[in-house]
Amino acid sequence: MCKIIAVANQKGGVAKTTSVRNMAYSLGELGKRVLAVDFDPQANLTASFVDDSTSVHITIADVMNKAMDEEELPNKVEYIHSHGKVDFIPSSIHLSVVEANLRMEMGSEKLLSNILEPLRDDYDFILIDTNPSLGPLTINALSAADSVIIPINPEYYATMGLTDLTKTILKIRKRINPGIQFEGILMTMCDMQTNLHKEVCAEVTEAYGNGMKIFKMQIPRSIRVGEANRYGMSVIDFDRKSKAGLAYSEVAKELISNGNKANS
Template sequence: MSITYAVSNQKGGCGKTSLTLNLGAALARMGFKVCLCDVDPQANMTMALGYPQPDELPVTLPHIMQDIITSGGRTETSGLLQKREYILSSQGMDFVPSSIELTGIENILINTMSRENVLKKFISYIKDGYDYILLDCMPSLNFVTINALNAADRVLIPMQPQFFSAKGLELLLSTIANVRENLNPELTIEGALITMFDGRLNFHREVLDIVTGAYGEYFRIFETKIPVSVRVTETQAQGRSIFDHDPRGKIAQAYAAFGKELIANG
């Protein structure tokens, strides 16, 4: 069975792209077939996977979505889908790149029939080939992100230990609840992963207690915490996997542990 995760939090810089990349690499090392999908026009994940000029790629996610829209949602008549040239490969995983043109898809979706289903059609088309598909969402709860939540089976929420605005998290949770109510009744929140954690800081431990107290009954806060380390930024800049760059380091170990914790849950 294939499971699709949306990695989502509308807060920028909380670790969505790092989580998607490193969890994907951890799962691939465990022998699973993994496909990452970049659902952010900033295309940071595409760049980190070794494509520094995403806007020059011939086929990226917005082209696929546009083609599905033009085909009236019938994936069997979408010429682009049949060619499969949109699936690239890097670090032991397949991935679907993004580009700045995804920004324009937002406006096109507004006037599209069944506008919430475009990405779901695409994921349904490719998912049989994979054990896990991970969707790296953008920092906005717009139609493109609703498409990702509708296409997913489960949501992973990366969270930085900050005295964050509870309003931001409430908005994400209510969006997920709306998607579940109106579009995707099977959608579940798999849990929240604390990123950039420094256990020596009282402040970080305090935030963890607050988040657990306030939200622990609504979703799981994973045991694994991702420590803060410059290695994360280094590997992304170099287009290398953390498991190649610093295999014994604390980040590689934390993501390997997180992969195990995630799949232990089923």
């Protein structure tokens, strides 16, 4: 059965894109059929997948426009591309225009859901990378998702904003998508040698650990991540021994073992 997972945090630079890229890769290596959806106008995820052999004509922005205009959607082969064992839907800066239009469109929260639902039979996991805001794009992603992963970078301001995010998710559950669950908080860029990181991790566990799963595996901070991103590779593909890459493989295994029992 397919699980659609949104990776969301309105705070920028907490490793949403890096997590989608690496979880998708690891799930693919573990034999799962994976689709990664770039739903951020910055199109960072797209940049990490696209190489010279891929020509991108239709992006998620075009598909969203068709959905908004109630037009027939393009054939999926026109906008779903493959990179190794992972399929992806690219984004582009035009998605920011879509975002502006979504603000004026009534009942538009389910447009992405309508695009992804027919793809469920093709995949075990659909991962959605979101933009750093709680605007209409993220709301569309959360409305399409069975669960949400919240990456957190354990810096001083990490937990600020988490309350707004959880409130938004609970509102979406009440008003639009009753099935959405919390898949878990994922600690990224961790340096457990520092007291600050230990304190923030303890703080998050205390504040959210009772109601929300926190992934057992924390992603260590590693220079390899930036290097791999630069070459459009997953970390583990870039360096088989990278601790961050191995950590993402463990997260992928946790995701598979979570199955459909994400907690509320």
